[in-house]
Amino acid sequence: MVIFICTGLVSAGAITITNTTQLSIGNASTNGSITYAENAAACPPELPAMPAMPSMPSMPSIGVISGVSTGAEDFVAIDVPPQELAGGTYNYRNYTVKNATVSYNGSVTILTKGDVLIENGTVNTTTSSITFISGRDILIGNGGTLSTADSPAGTSGGITFEAAGSVDLENCIVSSGKGTTSGGVLIKAFGINSITLSNSLINTGQAEVNSGDVELWSGGSIDANNSLIQSGSSNGTSGHVALYAQGKNSITLNNPIIETGDAEAASGDVELWSAGSIADKNSILQSGGSANGTSGHLAAYALGGSYTSTNSVVGTKNAAGDSGYLELLAAGPVTCANSVWQTGDTNSSDSGDITSTSVNAHTSFVNAIIATGTADSGKSGSILIQDFAPRPEGGVISVDNSVFETGDAGVSSGDITFLTGFNPCEAEVPVLTPVGALALISLLAAIAAVTIVRKRH
Numbered sequence: 001m002v003i004f005i006c007t008g009l010v011s012a013g014a015i016t017i018t019n020t021t022q023l024s025i026g027n028a029s030t031n032g033s034i035t036y037a038e039n040a041a042a043c044p045p046e047l048p049a050m051p052a053m054p055s056m057p058s059m060p061s062i063g064v065i066s067g068v069s070t071g072a073e074d075f076v077a078i079d080v081p082p083q084e085l086a087g088g089t090y091n092y093r094n095y096t097v098k099n100a101t102v103s104y105n106g107s108v109t110i111l112t113k114g115d116v117l118i119e120n121g122t123v124n125t126t127t128s129s130i131t132f133i134s135g136r137d138i139l140i141g142n143g144g145t146l147s148t149a150d151s152p153a154g155t156s157g158g159i160t161f162e163a164a165g166s167v168d169l170e171n172c173i174v175s176s177g178k179g180t181t182s183g184g185v186l187i188k189a190f191g192i193n194s195i196t197l198s199n200s201l202i203n204t205g206q207a208e209v210n211s212g213d214v215e216l217w218s219g220g221s222i223d224a225n226n227s228l229i230q231s232g233s234s235n236g237t238s239g240h241v242a243l244y245a246q247g248k249n250s251i252t253l254n255n256p257i258i259e260t261g262d263a264e265a266a267s268g269d270v271e272l273w274s275a276g277s278i279a280d281k282n283s284i285l286q287s288g289g290s291a292n293g294t295s296g297h298l299a300a301y302a303l304g305g306s307y308t309s310t311n312s313v314v315g316t317k318n319a320a321g322d323s324g325y326l327e328l329l330a331a332g333p334v335t336c337a338n339s340v341w342q343t344g345d346t347n348s349s350d351s352g353d354i355t356s357t358s359v360n361a362h363t364s365f366v367n368a369i370i371a372t373g374t375a376d377s378g379k380s381g382s383i384l385i386q387d388f389a390p391r392p393e394g395g396v397i398s399v400d401n402s403v404f405e406t407g408d409a410g411v412s413s414g415d416i417t418f419l420t421g422f423n424p425c426e427a428e429v430p431v432l433t434p435v436g437a438l439a440l441i442s443l444l445a446a447i448a449a450v451t452i453v454r455k456r457h
Contacts, residue, residue, distance in 0.1 A: 024405035026413030039394040069111035097121035118144040129157035141170035151179035158183030166193040169200040178205035184212035194220040197227040206232040213239035221249040224256040233261035240268035253280040262288040269296035277305030289317035297324035306332035315342035325352035333361040336368040345373035353381040363387040368402040380407035382414035395420035
């Protein structure tokens with residue numbers, strides 16, 4: 001391990017590294033390097049287009065709500081014995097389950113003109129799917145459970161929520177069953193409304209082949225507090241977990257665990273997309289490990305604001321093959337305080353890179369650990385911290401009392417690069433020289449004289 005200790009101020013223009021920050025390059029046949037590139041003329045990466053909520057163009061986009069109920073009567077199950085109903089499509093004005101259990105013996109779609117409310121109650125199916133489409137809000141709380149049954153020899157049913165208003169999940173469980181393949185969980189809140197999770201479990205079941213995906217789509221913001229959002233583990237591949245907050249709104253994470261399940265083959269990716277900012281605090285965000293394949297990547301895109309990570313662990317787990325990369329991209333400032341950003345170890349291939357990019361702001365690290373995994377038989381990942389800003393200042397990177405290290409490797413260890421730059425790809429504003437200024441003044445005077453003569457005539 002090649003170690004550089006910075007006890008005082010090290011400055012490369014707009015790059016400052018202070019207070020015993022440690023920069024470490026892993027041991028390898030070929031060692032990586034440490035590079036400071038200040039005010040380089042470089043085009044920052046383009047902000048990606050957000051995926052469109054299924055059936056809408058570019059973010060990804062949330063799409064449009066699937067249907068509207070024509071029902072005129074309420075469904076109410078409060079303090080009643082368990083009910084078993086047939087699968088099918090039901091139209092109601094409102095749907096309420098409190099202190100009761102309602103089971104469907106086939107796939108069921110429930111459409112409401114008004115609200116869906118499940119409190120301290122259970123709604124489930126056999127191995128079939130459950131879909132709620134609400135013209136207003138969906139609230140599952142106070143011990144509410146919505147689940148599909150296990151399917152040991154087949155596919156467990158998936159769970160879908162669509163609300164024209166908000167989706168609030170409080171102290172509840174939303175879970176698809178185990179199976180050869182487990183069903184996914186899809187939650188969509190349209191318009192400018194939000195998805196809020198508090199003290200809740202959202203997951204897809206364990207699977208022999210493929211576990212289901214978990215996707216949250218909001219036309220507004222997404223807030224996840226003290227909750228677990230997880231795709232199931234799998235003897236094949238585990239599903240991905242993705243959060244999309246559109247409409248210039250934010251993703252705010254306070255003490256959640258968001259992860260994909262461990263897998264024998266390949267674990268799923270974790271992606272956060274926000275049209276505004278992203279903030280994680282006291283959080284664990286990670287893709288699952290892989291016993292015989294690759295671990296998924298973790299990517300966070302704050303397309304209209306800042307990315308802030310505080311007291312969190314963010315990254316990818318170990319893998320037999322390549323461990324996944326970690327990519328963080330923000331249109332505003334990137335701040336990492338008391339957090340660990342890392343990629344997993346690998347015993348037979350390459351460990352993932354870590355890339356942090358602020359397109360138009362400032363990047364800072366305080367008491368942070370940024371580390372790529374070891375790679376016993378391959379290359380360890382590199383670390384690239386880049387910050388771009390408009391002319392003439394260029395980007396700014398500050399590092400205080402932090403550790404940056406690339407893992408040991410069988411072939412070559414990764415590099416550590418700090419890059420600040422201005423964007424030569426933005427449109428140039430022509431500079432007016434003294435000669436040009438005199439010529440412009442003469443031209444304006446001539447135009448004024450002609451205008452005065454015309455007015456006299």
